[in-house]
Amino acid sequence: MNRRDLLAWATALAAAPLARPHAQTPVTVRWWYHFDDPSASPAELVRAFEASNPGIHVQAENIPWGGGSDYDTRMYSAIIANDAPDCAMVKFNNMPRLMEMDAIEPLDGRIAAWPGRADISDYLWALHRASDGHRYYLPVQYVVLYLYVRQDWVQKAGLPMPTDFDKFLAAAKAMTGDDRWGFGLRGGAGGHDFWCSFVLGGGAKMVKGGLVTPEALAANKWFIDLFRVQHVEPPSAPSDGFLQIISNLKAGRTGMTIHHIGSANEISAALGDAITAMPVPRGPQGKGWTSFGDGSNAIFAQGRNKDAAWAWISYLSTGETNVAFNKLSGQVTVTSSGARNWSFQPKRFIDATVASLPIAATLPPSPQTADFTRTVWPQTTQKALLGQISPDDMMRTFETLYFG
């Protein structure tokens, strides 16, 4: 093995291969994807695309998600070894790192000339713009996080729906007891979305010093106290992951949790009309913050079939095709035309998604965000939930990670 091979990542990455403008011979587009449903296959979409685009063959490869870590490890290794696919499904949290590696292709020119552009709302386009002003990601699906609420329990307690933090705490307290808890917190990886809603929605800001202001520290203490002082969350909350929060809600062990429309069918099948969804509660200053769960396609700079790759990913983000794609992925179409007749989940969950859009945001486009969501947030928050560190120390750790 040639050691320089690995050491010369730089050369491998810098040598951007020349795009072949009009390939005469059939080209193969390698595309990586991940769907939640293992029996959902994009084969039908590929067939339809190949029929209308003779000369392009799409090789779709299903990469295990593995909590995000398997997918990312595979992707970074392939880029470093100069073996990246032509295009792949990607997430915001990786964008800064991929940009810094010059691994992804700017799509500004292609998007400007693309007829499908107008069918995606300006709001979505704005969210998908990179920090350097360019466009690298073509949106293909999205979700917005909302609050699931056992409305039957809230009504029984004679309380208003939890639209702000105070009402949320009152509802959570009322639901707690008799072997059940008001709020199913996700303390394991992925739970940063919960924290964002209560702490960034409660006054903390993702700017230098913004995580350690008095309001920020108070909001975070309130968030940690839900577990440590109010006891409205199950004792397992520090390690609960996606599977646990959804199962507990379905089993009637918790009354509220935060997730998105991807689980709506499963949950309404288990709980029927007892469950509803609404935007996450707003903080004392009236501010709200919920996570925008993105899903895009990007074209890799080292690929050789960029035109063909663009033809494929733009096909996936177009009208009816995008609707079909999201039926497979279980998320929401990015096209305005598709959204008008969207009916794959009960209406109240679609309404909650739409009503949450105005407060939907994302974590800052920093190379630290991937580490924050995967490792630093769960480890630090769990320590604070267990009382190993103070809530204020927790915020200082985050401040240091992001802003030095």
Add this chain to the structure above:
Amino acid sequence: MRRLRRILGTDLPVAAILAFALLPWLWMVLSSLRPESDYARYPVRLLPDTLTLANHIELLARTSFAQNMRDSLIVAAGAVSTGLLLSLPAAYAFSRLRFPGRRALRVQFLVVNMFPVVMLILPLFVLLRDFRLLDTYFALIIGHATFTLPFAIWLLTSYIDGIPAELDEAAMIDGATRLQLMIRVVLPLAAPGLVAVGIYLFIASWNEYLFALMLAGRNVRTVTVALQSFIGENQVHWGLLTAGGTLVALPAVVLFLFAQKRLVGGLTGGAVKG
């Protein structure tokens, strides 16, 4: 009385250890036979109201699991044969021959397993890319065989150490060459060890995930990768996972059911007396 003693002294302890070994798996088997709505129920129901094969049918009919089992079998069979071919001569050399550097070389094979594989995978990926071996059976077979060499060589060496050297000497006096000696005398006597090591190699390859994820995936997709893909970003397919977890244990168990006779039969008193 004797019978009672055997039951108390042998059957019961064996049953207790087997219960520990099997209960988690049986709980999974039972889960795989439940409708998926049963998984999130409180209070927990030990026994399901209805039994269903829906999960198993979905697994085999609507996912590529059967194909993935085949790929895993090919890789594991290749890893067992390659591993034994590489390790048996080496183990024989370590056990029977004296040469400078023998001890250091034996230890260096242990070093193979000392490095966390997650920190080797990136250079390995580059290497196999250079050889154009990514996503081939060969890549996984040679990878699995190499990373199990420490076990194979060390265990085989200690099994061969257990075969009395007088037997070799008797055969040498009879004029057998080294190769004949290895095949006719050592190989049969080392059979229990070979079976134990073979099973080890099979299971290690069968359960391996990181290489299967990183070095293959499309043309060659093993069961471990398939099982991992049942855990999505927003959904865990508990039905498919438990059905897959039920089936995935079977090949090794069946293999061992047949192979264990060899585990016993290798060494006879007569041969040792020689």
Add this chain to the structure above:
Amino acid sequence: MRAPAALPWLLLAPALLATVVLVFAPAADTLWLSLHNVVLFRPRVRPFVGLANYAAMLEDAEFWAGLGRSLLWVVAGVGLQFLLGFAAALLLNRQFGWRTLARALIIVPWALPSVIIGLVWTWMLDFNLGLINEIGLRLGLLAVPVPWLSQPATAMAAVILAIVWQGFPFFAVTLLAGLQAIPPEHYEAAAIDGAGRVAAFRHVTLPGLAPVIATALLLRMIWVANSLDLILVMTGGGPGTSTQTLPLYAFLRAWSGADYGYGSALAVVLTLLLLGVVVAYAVRSAR
């Protein structure tokens, strides 16, 4: 008996070649990278920093804590695997009617991929919907349900339980093969000398099995020290960092934290520590 000087090398060549190409060359890469400040997503800027990554470890509380947890993980995990596996091997070596079936079934835990083992134990240990709390409560062994994976001490115990479950069949099979290799005459001779069962165990079984036990323990120790997939599935190193062993820390730092240079250095240190143990073992057994 004498062999040609080249023979051992001929016999070792294939295995040596495979390890040099597939293990030592990549390991040399990692060793080299550990002397640099390598950020995964900044491939262009990779300054040589000498031993700075190693020096940083001395100050890194998580490194020392991870080292301690690794020690507990290996000693408890391998020790219990061995004791249980040894007991199983002795029992399965006896005569009883359903021996063949029992021998085959005992390998079930070992025959399952880590992802399945991790998920099944996580689910059985689940606070709300887990089998273990359910049975514990029904039998009166537990007064209240326990959040096993959400408390540092019980979480560590849980991941150790899972690795013991996964690994004890390995010892059972390996030691069973070793037991089969002890010539029956040795037991007959011991019986003639008037040795009871305990004496026969001490003077025939243990010495006869000693090389296999030593080898299996050594190999398993190295393997368990480096295995992180079960922990990754069950706790991800949590709650907090209470189950984060050294290789898991290296993995998270290198890939999630993108600090590939530091992750490489952690891996190198872990290898050196294990090598120290093995060399000590080799020196002792040479005496």
